[in-house]
Amino acid sequence: MKIEEVIEGIxxxxxxxxxxxxxxxxxxxxxxxxxxxLEELVVQLAGIRRRVDPEIKKRAVxxxxxxxxxxxxxxxxxxxxxxxxxxxxxxxxxxSVCVMARLLNADVIPINIGMNKDGKHPAIRNRAVRYGTxxxxxxxxxxxxxxxxxxxxxxxxxxxLNQEGYDLIITGEMGIGNTTTxxxxxxxxxxxxxxxxxxxxxxxxxxxLDRKVSVIRRAIQVNRPDPKDALDVMAKVGGLDIAGMTGCxxxxxxxxxxxxxxxxxxxxxxxxxxxxxxxxxxxxxxxHCSAEPASEMILRALELEPLLYAGMHLGEGTGAAAFxxxxxxxxxxxxxxxxxxxxxxxxxxxxx
Numbered sequence: 177m178k179i180e181e182v183i184e185g186i187x188x189x190x191x192x193x194x195x196x197x198x199x200x201x202x203x204x205x206x207x208x209x210x211x212x213x214l215e216e217l218v219v220q221l222a223g224i225r226r227r228v229d230p231e232i233k234k235r236a237v238x239x240x241x242x243x244x245x246x247x248x249x250x251x252x253x254x255x256x257x258x259x260x261x262x263x264x265x266x267x268x269x270x271x272s273v274c275v276m277a278r279l280l281n282a283d284v285i286p287i288n289i290g291m292n293k294d295g296k297h298p299a300i301r302n303r304a305v306r307y308g309t310x311x312x313x314x315x316x317x318x319x320x321x322x323x324x325x326x327x328x329x330x331x332x333x334x335x336x337l338n339q340e341g342y343d344l345i346i347t348g349e350m351g352i353g354n355t356t357t358x359x360x361x362x363x364x365x366x367x368x369x370x371x372x373x374x375x376x377x378x379x380x381x382x383x384x385l386d387r388k389v390s391v392i393r394r395a396i397q398v399n400r401p402d403p404k405d406a407l408d409v410m411a412k413v414g415g416l417d418i419a420g421m422t423g424c425x426x427x428x429x430x431x432x433x434x435x436x437x438x439x440x441x442x443x444x445x446x447x448x449x450x451x452x453x454x455x456x457x458x459x460x461x462x463x464h465c466s467a468e469p470a471s472e473m474i475l476r477a478l479e480l481e482p483l484l485y486a487g488m489h490l491g492e493g494t495g496a497a498a499f500x501x502x503x504x505x506x507x508x509x510x511x512x513x514x515x516x517x518x519x520x521x522x523x524x525x526x527x528x
Contacts, residue, residue, distance in 0.1 A: 189223030197222035205519030214506035242290035242416035244353035245311035267297030290416030330423020348493025360413035373470035425449035429456035439466035463499035
C-alpha cells in the first residue's frame with residue numbers, strides 16, 4: 177500500500193470509548209484521577225483500540241537497522257560494522273533491549289532497512305531499501321523515492337505484525353552514526369544551530385563532539401533541506417532507520433495500534449510522521465526524555481510529555497521498554513480495582 181493511502185486511512189481515536197474509559201476510572205474505589213497520567217495512558221489506549229476494555233498482550237519491539245555514510249567523517253566512536261553485529265545479537269536475543277524484553281512479554285523484531293549488507297540471522301527481516309546511505313556531509317543520504325520506499329516498508333512491517341496478532345508496537349533503532357543524522361534533522365526542523373541540538377551519542381570526546389557539529393553544519397550547507405518538507409529533510413540529511421520508523425508510526429495509526437516512541441532518533445521519526453499526518457500523533461506515547469540535547473525540544477514540538485526522565489541514551493527501544501511496565505500497572509489497576517460500592521467506600525465526586 178502506498179503511503180498516501182495509509183495516511184488517507186488514518187482516523188482519529190474513538191472519543192466515545194475514551195469517555196467510557198474515564199467513566200470506568202471514576203467508578204473505581206480510589207481518589208478521582210488519583211493515578212494521574214497512568215489513567216490517561218489507559219484512556220488513550222481505549223480510544224486507539226476503540227473499546228473500553230483494551231489489552232496489550234502481544235508486544236513487538238521493532239528495530240530498524242541501517243548504516244549511515246556519514247560515519248566516514250569520524251562522528252562515531254565505533255565503525256559501521258557494529259550495526260550488523262548488534263542486529264545479529266538481537267537475533268540471538270542477547271542485546272540490551274532483548275534482555276529487557278524477557279520481562280515484558282515482548283518480541284524483538286530486528287529489521288534490516290538499510291545496513292551495508294544483508295543480515296545473516298534468520299530472525300532478521302531483510303528489507304533493505306539500499307545498502308547504507310550517502311555521506312550527508314558531501315551528498316544527500318538518499319533519493320526522495322528511496323525515502324518514500326523506506327517509509328512504506330516501515331508501514332508494511334507494522335501491517336504484517338498486526339496480521340500476526342501484535343497489539344502494541346515499540347519503535348527502536350540500531351545504526352552507527354544515527355545521532356548525527358538525527359541531530360541534522362533536528363537542527364533543520366527546529367531551526368536551531370547544530371551546536372544546540374547535538375550530543376555525544378554513544379560516547380564522543382569533546383574533540384569528537386566538535387567534529388560532529390562541524391559535519392552537521394556542512395551537511396546542511398551542502399544539501400539545503402527544506403524544513404517545511406519532511407521528506408526532503410529525511411532524504412537529504414536523515415537516514416533509512418528514521419524513514420523506516422516514520423513508516424512504523426504511520427502504519428500503527430492506520431492499523432489502530434498503540435505505538436511507543438523511544439529516544440531521540442525515534443522522536444525525530446515521530447515528528448516527521450506527525451508532519452505527514454497530524455492525526456497519527458493520537459496513537460503515539462512519549463515514553464522518556466533521553467539525554468540527547470534535542471530530545472526535550474522535539475517532544476515539546478510534538479506537544480507530547482514523557483513520563484520518564486532517566487538520563488538514558490542507549491537506543492534500541494530500551495527507553496520505551498522501561499516505560500512499558502507503567503502501562504501494565506495502569507491496566508492492572510484499571511481491571512483489578514473494585515468499584516466504590518464493592519469497596520464499601522463512599523464515592524468521590526468531581527468538585528468545582
